[in-house]
Amino acid sequence: MTACIVGWAHSRFGKLEGETLEGLITKVAAEALEHAGIGPQDVGEIVLGHFNAGFSPQDFTASLVLQTDDRLRFKPATRVENACATGSAAVRQGIRAVEVGAAKFVLVVGAEQMTTTPGPQVQQNLIRASYMPEEGDIPAGFAGQFGKIAAAYFQRHGDQSDALAAIAAKNHRNGVDNPYAHMRRDFGYEFCRQESDKNPFVAGPLKRTDCSLVSDGAAALVLTDATTALSMRRAVAFRANEHVQDFLPMSKRDILLFEGCEEAWTRALKSAGVTLDDLSFVETHDCFTIAELIEYEAMGLAPRGQGAKVALEGQTEKGGRLPVNPSGGLKAKGHPIGATGVSMHVLTSMQLTGEAGGIQVKDAKLGGIFNMGGAAVANYVSILDRIR
């Protein structure tokens, strides 16, 4: 049974002063139900993606979704977590509930509140999603981890600073037109390329503009089966949804290959019966610019070691061969961990239904999504197709 997205909601991402985790969750949940044209009583299952790891004193958060409306009381609700791919883990859990016929309508919510946590503690919380015995002491948290990956990539394939700056500049430029984005500033290539007081090195060869943002935010969507979806206002179908989990320690893998990402894309394209060239755009996990560069290679846009060419030739710009991160990506849109994967599915659905406003990719027909937890540990690929 094919699962479909039939409604959604997205909060603004950023430093949301005066907002609470509970407020974010209940707001997007209510808006997604309204967008789908169903009531709380129609929901058969609830899945919440929430990473936490110390960002909120409140754990055990699935029941917070019930506070959206009294009619959600007694509905099955579960929180799922898979590091920075937590949102896609929640989406996949929801798809499963639809596929086995456990629920006609599933409400999937992703949320995180990160900016109330002081800087050094943010890094300590995030690094818990790495292999602690070997990687827990890396300075600068996940930026440190990806800084090591970038340095190793530079050693194997040469200095990639130009390509990383091109990726950062592209995503910041795209983010300007996204009303949900945390940062809507077009920094330009030169600013991203040059070290400066405003753009210092953070870890290894990665500067501040090579890093995703620390954000608050939430997104939600409603899933149902294809038959029901065809009778609703809008329907975006999962042509494919794949999950590939890899070993946690980086030492057990060639970390420059992102093999889990490659495997997830291979499986998804095969199961959808399409090639990369059939996709209109991709939302990919640019937690750091080096990740987007390696993902170009893992998804098959460039041979190994040649991802830079894709960036420098503008192939992934909005009007290019395959637009990547038209939303601005994690780089400009922001990265509230539990919300990110859900947000990617929401924004892709908006693109396919022509509801993406300023970030609309012209004639978008088929959208790809790659959401990643850790350094290519949790790998989720979805291929979405509008059917109504």
Ligand SMILES: CC(=O)SCCNC(=O)CCNC(=O)[C@H](O)C(C)(C)COP(=O)(O)OP(=O)(O)OC[C@H]1O[C@@H](n2cnc3c(N)ncnc32)[C@H](O)[C@@H]1OP(=O)(O)O
């Ligand atoms: C698999 C995964 O997904 S792992 C990814 C998990 N997420 C992360 O690791 C988050 C990575 N990012 C970060 O940790 C932080 O954004 C950092 C370390 C890069 C920067 O943080 P800080 O140095 O504390 O910056 P601070 O918050 O003080 O802001 C200073 C300025 O830089 C800007 N800024 C902060 N972060 C960024 C960023 N990532 N990109 C661009 N500008 C930024 C701020 O807006 C501010 O600008 P202003 O002076 O004009 O007001």
